[in-house]
Amino acid sequence: MDSVSFKMCSECVASYRDLEYDSNSDYSLNIMPFCSLVWHDEHPEDWYDHCCEECQLSIRHLSSARTALWRTGEIPDHYLIFWKNAKEAIPEWPGFKRLSLNKKELDSLDGCSEELDDMMGAITEEFPDVTVTDQGGGLTKFTAERDLSRKRWWQFWR
Ligand SMILES: [Zn+2]
Numbered sequence: 826m827d828s829v830s831f832k833m834c835s836e837c838v839a840s841y842r843d844l845e846y847d848s849n850s851d852y853s854l855n856i857m858p859f860c861s862l863v864w865h866d867e868h869p870e871d872w873y874d875h876c877c878e879e880c881q882l883s884i885r886h887l888s889s890a891r892t893a894l895w896r897t898g899e900i901p902d903h904y905l906i907f908w909k910n911a912k913e914a915i916p917e918w919p920g921f922k923r924l925s926l927n928k929k930e931l932d933s934l935d936g937c938s939e940e941l942d943d944m945m946g947a948i949t950e951e952f953p954d955v956t957v958t959d960q961g962g963g964l965t966k967f968t969a970e971r972d973l974s975r976k977r978w979w980q981f982w983r
Pocket of ligand 1: 833834837876
């Protein structure tokens with residue numbers, strides 16, 4: 826698999842550097858866009874609305890690399906340079922303090938994939954024209970469009 830590169834604009838880097846680790850923070854299942862667990866201190870509020878597209882992609886890759894680390898105990902080869910560059914750019918990112926999961930968290934992580942599979946099944950039944958885009962690093966983007974308006978109806982990544 827091709828290596829993924831870390832690209833984030835200085836504004837988004839700054840907003841991620843501003844995040845503060847909170848040891849009491851809770852996690853939640855984030856089906857979209859991460860299909861993973863997310864702690865509440867790990868992303869700026871409304872990051873999804875404010876980040877540039879390229880930065881959003883890097884953040885999704887960051888989550889994906891860490892999810893792989895949780896599952897397998899190591900960062901996949903194609904994410905090694907990405908992971909190193911991300912750590913240089915946002916060394917204090919709260920997410921870097923959570924590099925392993927306990928049993929309960931791992932179970933939650935599995936639940937996340939199952940929910941996404943269920944949702945994917947339901948959506949493709951209703952919207953057969955799903956566009957699948959390979960975004961590198963094993964990350965895939967799914968987009969479905971309404972026939973008439975061609976307006977983006979939903980999209981997600983895994
Ligand atoms: Zn940005």
